[in-house]
Amino acid sequence: MEDKKKILIVDDEENHRFMLKLHLEDEYVVDEASNGVEALSSVESNHYDLILLDIKMDLMDGLTFLSHLRRKGMNTPVIVISAFNNVRTAVEAMKLGAVDYITKPVDVKVLKKQIEELLSSKSGEEEVKIVDDYYYEGVYSENGLGKIIDLLKMVAPTDATVLIMGESGTGKELIARSIHNNSPRKGKPFLAVNCAALNENLIESELFGHEKGAFTGADKAKPGKFELADGGTIFLDEIGELPLQTQAKLLRVLQDKTFERVGGLKTLKTDARIVAATNRNLEEMVKEGKFREDLYFRLNVFPVFVPPLRERKNEIPLLLNFFIKKYSEKFQKIIKGYSDDYLKVLMKYNFPGNIRELENIVERSIILCRGEMLTRDLLPPLKMENSSSKKSSMKEHEKILIEKALKETNGNKSKAAELLGISRKTLHNKIKEYNIEV
Structure with a gap:
């Protein structure tokens, strides 16, 4: 006997979830979530063949959930459930990858037909294309990670x-x-x-x-x-x-x-x-x-x-936006961004704790923030490293990594640069600076 397909209903109206589940559970395995946050937790621990997604919800609305879903590389087919006065938003959801939408009040017969056609055809998950051909949970720049x-x-x-x-x-x-x-x-x-x-x-x-x-x-x-x-x-x-x-x-x-x-x-x-x-x-x-x-x-x-954050500082703004979104949702705050002086201080900092330290700084800033922007006064005291001993230690570590990369590639500078995540020109300059024999 073929296993039942699995559907997740995401809607903050309990009665509406109950009604949908009542009509679908004979044919499908049905799970429920009352908002986007709960739904993200469910999709991370379960496989679903289809998601029925309401647009307007507390904590995390449908569009935000759909955006997170696609960014995580999850290509589960989504049917958006929209109120009559919210069709424009439903169209926005289609742009984010929703495969169809249906308006409230839901005609169950129409919905069941849509679900049947979607799950019985090849128009579902298998045909949803991933824009990037490599799924990575974090963020990165082309010239960095x-x-x-x-x-x-x-x-x-x-x-x-x-x-x-x-x-x-x-x-x-x-x-x-x-x-x-x-x-x-x-x-x-x-x-x-x-x-x-x-x-x-x-x-x-x-x-x-x-x-x-x-x-x-x-x-x-x-x-x-x-x-x-x-x-x-x-x-x-x-x-x-x-x-x-x-x-x-x-x-x-x-x-x-x-x-x-x-x-x-x-x-x-x-x-x-x-x-x-x-x-x-x-x-x-x-x-x-x-x-x-x-x-x-x-x-x-x-x-x-993996180069330290101090060597790929161009990724700090990307990481800031990523962590601001993560923790503003976690603490249910509206944080629109950060001030120029907030970023300026971080760009000068060497981050001995790397990305983990940056994440902790952003989390702390959002907890303390009373407005909608992260400002310099929210930053913890940061010790700007200027000591020659620290620089010497960093350079010694860098020299060891370069020597190792050259050894692994039998002296091929192009391949060594690729392994290190730096340009060939930068590698050439470092070899000269550290007097490394190739």
Whole structure:
């Protein structure tokens, strides 16, 4: 028997939702949401074949929800339900990708016919085209993170292991998620593990699972992340923090896709793709005996270097708009933008905490804001780095990354520049500045 199609009704009128559900639930599985915020939460955790969307709602209206839906790369067909005096808005919804609209009061027979035709034909989700051919949850500019996105487009469809390198807060997990979401594995689990946050005694249980009685407190068997992520992607953040003993077991997973649970004898298989990330120099750790060389080479199949925010400041205005929209909706405030002096201060700041720090600054500003614009007085005290020691440290880190990129590309400057997300001319100048031998 064929599974029922699944429909989400988004409407702030409870009686209207009840009426629609009553007429549709015999033929379809029907979920409800009372506003756009609830609906976004539902579509992130469920697959829907169709969404029936009211336009006028509190918290988040239909147009805003539809805009978010498309920006997230979700192409679920949407039928807009509009009042008679709101047809113009319904047309705006069509421009945002709605496939049809129907006016209130709803003629249920007409609606059911529209739904049947839409779901039985190929005019639904399969024919909705994504404008961008790579879905990334955040924002970026062509001259910033966009250069890395071009690399990700090539590696995402493969099963290659990816090693993402960059400072804390640069968005490495977002990049890992984008690799998963643009791969054939996107319908399977994406599981993230922060290796630095786990106790050394628990990390193996977390990754590989354990059998009942394997250690004190193990009162029942538990599958690990590699079992749960089978067919999907496992993201190992801060991979450099793994103990050497665990590194040996991870190497085996990379080599032959097998492992045993802690305290178990049965050999298990996994088809999880590994994407790892680190803010540490793994090559230096290998030299110091803190990271296995064979594991490093297994992980470093496709290295991706994420530049810090201070090196792609042209993306700060884009990120500001993104976070303002996110947190103004979260705190139910009307924030129209930011003042010139607010942006000016941020453009001068070096952001040691990168994008994560910028997000925290915007969230704090919106909480404190009494008007409709973010102004300079809402900013926390920001320490502008001018010390020579800080600059020296930054330059040393930059030099190491450039040397690594040149080594990975066998001295090919064009490919090295591409890996680093900078122009060939900039790379040439940096090589000259740091006296790097090619």
